[in-house]
Amino acid sequence: MTQSIEELKQQTESLLQEAISQIAAAEDSQMLNTIRVNFTGKKSELNNISKMMGKLDKDQKPELGKAISGFHANFNQHLDDKISQLKAEELNKKLAGEVLDVTLPGKTPKVGTKHILTQTREEIETFFLGLGYQVVDGPEVEVDLYNFEKMNLPKNHPARDMQDTFYIDQELLLRTHTSPVQARTMEKHDFSKGPLKMISPGKVFRRDDDDATHSHQFQQVEGLVVDKSIKLSDLKGTLLAFSKAMFGEETEIRLRPSYFPFTEPSVEVDVTCFKCHGEGCPMCKHTGWIEILGAGMVHPDVLEMSGIDPTEYSGFAFGLGIERVAMLRYNIDDIRHFYQNDLRFLSQFKGGQN
Numbered sequence: 164m165t166q167s168i169e170e171l172k173q174q175t176e177s178l179l180q181e182a183i184s185q186i187a188a189a190e191d192s193q194m195l196n197t198i199r200v201n202f203t204g205k206k207s208e209l210n211n212i213s214k215m216m217g218k219l220d221k222d223q224k225p226e227l228g229k230a231i232s233g234f235h236a237n238f239n240q241h242l243d244d245k246i247s248q249l250k251a252e253e254l255n256k257k258l259a260g261e262v263l264d265v266t267l268p269g270k271t272p273k274v275g276t277k278h279i280l281t282q283t284r285e286e287i288e289t290f291f292l293g294l295g296y297q298v299v300d301g302p303e304v305e306v307d308l309y310n311f312e313k314m315n316l317p318k319n320h321p322a323r324d325m326q327d328t329f330y331i332d333q334e335l336l337l338r339t340h341t342s343p344v345q346a347r348t349m350e351k352h353d354f355s356k357g358p359l360k361m362i363s364p365g366k367v368f369r370r371d372d373d374d375a376t377h378s379h380q381f382q383q384v385e386g387l388v389v390d391k392s393i394k395l396s397d398l399k400g401t402l403l404a405f406s407k408a409m410f411g412e413e414t415e416i417r418l419r420p421s422y423f424p425f426t427e428p429s430v431e432v433d434v435t436c437f438k439c440h441g442e443g444c445p446m447c448k449h450t451g452w453i454e455i456l457g458a459g460m461v462h463p464d465v466l467e468m469s470g471i472d473p474t475e476y477s478g479f480a481f482g483l484g485i486e487r488v489a490m491l492r493y494n495i496d497d498i499r500h501f502y503q504n505d506l507r508f509l510s511q512f513k514g515g516q517n
């Protein structure tokens with residue numbers, strides 16, 4: 164049956180109205196897609212109308228063409244508007260479901276803390292930097308020459324027994340103390356630029372059996388001052404100021420005669436017990452004093468072996484165990500706690516960081 168141009172235009176218009184009402188009722192993009200296929204696809208009524216074009220008179224063809232393209236323009240416009248509307252609705256729904264209460268307290272990230280030995284080492288460094296010392300590093304794998312010989316401990320010297328260690332070969336070993344850094348620093352020092360004042364913190368190793376106060380690996384801080392007319396009283400004044408800074412203003416020190424091959428005279432330095440303040444308690448084994456370090460005046464032979472004239476220069480040196488200082492300050496009863504990585508122990512020492 165052939166339809167007139169008027170009927171075709173009418174049919175196109177009806178189709179458009181139907182499409183518009185379906186678009187308006189659509190609830191999601193999937194429904195819109197179905198509408199698009201139904202109204203503009205190959206099997207759509209509109210396509211059938213387009214096929215009628217060939218049967219129309221020449222002057223009627225543009226009329227139908229105009230009606231069809233009018234359909235498309237209108238249809239697409241309504242479709243686009245609906246897509247935007249659905250998108251906006253979707254976003255609003257999402258936002259409504261995601262209510263953000265900006266007044267809720269935030270989640271504090273867990274921040275770690277420096278190991279208590281690192282904190283103690285840094286406090287010691289800060290103290291000596293304040294007195295104008297430089298902080299020097301030295302090798303942990305050391306040669307016999309620096310660890311022993313230049314420290315006045317020639318081969319077969321009986322005092323080597325006090326510091327047995329792990330040997331890599333005849334000449335190479337894990338250093339037993341930080342004292343070899345003394346020789347390494349003295350050899351390089353230029354006295355025209357001022358006195359030598361250094362500390363050197365670091366790991367040391369000994370063939371010691373582990374117990375509550377001994378470990379086969381621990382940390383020391385070496386101290387060394389060399390200049391013209393350095394005296395034992397300079398050592399005592401420095402260590403008194405250090406002890407007060409570490410253990411409290413009321414702390415006193417005493418020097419007891421001792422022996423180290425690299426110092427002459429040599430002393431052990433004790434501080435007044437900061438628990439009983441000298442009265443006597445289990446901590447200080449009822450003596451009122453606690454030993455913290457070894458020290459002395461640098462032996463003239465040690466100065467000479469490092470190229471310094473002992474008739475012109477003198478110096479003092481000291482060496483302390485960082486673990487020992489931390490154990491005393493925080494009343495820690497077993498050195499092994501430092502190395503076991505037990506968070507219940509470590510997290511007690513948060514320093515100033517948390």
Ligand code: FA5
Nearest residue numbers: 340342371377378381456457458480481482483484487
């Ligand atoms: C020395 O190592 C000397 N080099 C110190 C020194 C330097 C004296 C400069 C004079 C001049 P000593 O062996 O006493 O000395 O060790 C020094 C400190 O290291 C001790 O007071 C102790 O705190 C610590 N220490 C020694 N052996 C151990 C160990 N096995 N475990 C933990 N700490 C230790």
